[in-house]
Amino acid sequence: QKEVEQNSGPLSVPEGAIASLNCTYSDRGSQSFFWYRQYSGKSPELIMSIYSNGDKEDGRFTAQLNKASQYVSLLIRDSQPSDSATYLCASAMYSGGGADGLTFGKGTHLIIQP
Amino acid sequence: NAGVTQTPKFRILKIGQSMTLQCTQDMNHNYMYWYRQDPGMGLKLIYYSVGAGITDKGEVPNGYNVSRSTTEDFPLRLELAAPSQTSVYFCASSDRAGNTIYFGEGSWLTVV
Numbered sequence: 001q002k003e004v005e006q007n008s009g010p011l012s013v014p015e016g017a018i019a020s021l022n023c024t025y026s027d028r029g030s031q032s033f034f035w036y037r038q039y040s041g042k043s044p045e046l047i048m049s050i051y052s053n054g055d056k057e058d059g060r061f062t063a064q065l066n067k068a069s070q071y072v073s074l075l076i077r078d079s080q081p082s083d084s085a086t087y088l089c090a091s092a093m094y095s096g097g098g099a100d101g102l103t104f105g106k107g108t109h110l111i112i113q114p
Numbered sequence: 115n116a117g118v119t120q121t122p123k124f125r126i127l128k129i130g131q132s133m134t135l136q137c138t139q140d141m142n143h144n145y146m147y148w149y150r151q152d153p154g155m156g157l158k159l160i161y162y163s164v165g166a167g168i169t170d171k172g173e174v175p176n177g178y179n180v181s182r183s184t185t186e187d188f189p190l191r192l193e194l195a196a197p198s199q200t201s202v203y204f205c206a207s208s209d210r211a212g213n214t215i216y217f218g219e220g221s222w223l224t225v226v
Contacts, residue, residue, distance in 0.1 A: 004156075008154070031212055032212045032213070034214065042219075042220075043204055043217040043218060043219050043220050044157070044204075044217050045217070046214050046216075049214055088156065088157070092211075092212040092213075093212060101145075101147045101149075101159050101162050101172070101206070101208075101215060102157075102215055104149075104156040104157040105156055106154065106155055106156040107156060
C-alpha cells in the first residue's frame, strides 16, 4: 500500500527564519511529488510540484527530492505569519491506463511566530 | 475563473438519509476525484473517474456511489448516511494522470 509519512507537528518557526518540512514515501514507483498548503477551513492549494531529483525553487519556496532515499522536503525562506498553515505532501505514479489520483500524507502544521 | 465547484458547502443529515454532493469543473479535465478529510487525517480517496462513463473505487468507497455522465460533472451519492460519514468532502480534477490536481472548496457534512 502506498504511504506518505509526515511529522504532524506543530512545527514552530520564528518569523524571518527558514521553515523545513519533510516527507517520506513508501512506493519506489512514485514519479511525481507535490506540496499543498491548506489553511484551516479551506481547500488544499498547490505550492510546488517536483518530478526530478534535486532542488526546485519558486520564490521563497524550494522543494527537494531524493528518490534514492524516498524523501521530499519543502523549505520556506523568510517565513511570514501568513505561511502558518498545514502543509500536505503528496505523491503520484504515472500509470498509462488508470489515474488513481494522489496519495497524501496527514500534513504538518506549521506555525510562524511573529 | 470557476475551476472546480462543489455544492452544498454545508449540510446536516440524519442517520439513514441519502444525499448527493454535486461537483462540476469547467477546465475540460478528464480526471476527477472525490476525497474525504477527517480531522487530523490526510485526504482519503473515495472514488475517481478517468473520463465520462468510467469510474473506479478508491481507498474508502463503502457507503458511496458515483456516476460520470459528462466530462464536467462528477456527483457523489451517499446512501443511508452514517455518523462515520461525517467529514469534509473535496472534489478535485486533473488534466492527466500523475499531474497536479485542483480542488473544489469542500463540502462539510455532519450526520446526526
